[in-house]
Amino acid sequence: VDDAGLGTYPSYLGPAEMVFRIFEKEDPILWVRVNAFQLESLKSIALRMLRHSPYYMRSPNILTAGAMVPGEVPPYAFVGPVTILVCRDNDGAWSVAEEVQEAAKTGRALAPKVAKDGVVAIREADDALENLVDDSRHVLLL
Secondary structure, three states, X not given: OOOOOOOOOOOOOOHHHHHHHHHHOOOOOOOOOOHHHXXXXXXXXXXXXXXXXXXXXXXXXXXXXXXXXXXXXXXXXXXXXXXXXXXXXXXXXXXXXHHHHHHHHHOOOOOHHHOOOOOEEEEEHHHHHHOOOOOOOOEEEO
16 A cells, blocks of 8 residues: 555556556547647646546546636636637538537536527628628627
């Protein structure tokens, strides 16, 4: 038993094993050197490390909500109608917009009570900007 009384990791063969489990056994973690994205990459690495530690292997449910870093912006929810304008030449933008739309429907945010179908609409940017309707209460995201 270790000094903390948590037990030992009987099959642990040293640092090389942990590096293998975190970086080689699973898919690579995308690294983007922009503040918020870099923070998410670091959190992904930390979560992988924690998931392979003896304590969290015995209690994996503790990590199901992920990790939060002090000072980071928490998740948020749309509280009114939003239209996401997608550029047709932006590969993958439509699928990201659909993911946001689905998250708004299911309430995967801090305010699930406001989640509902129809809060997020998706339109092609060229068409939407040519036929723009003046509604200052409706948020457009490009």
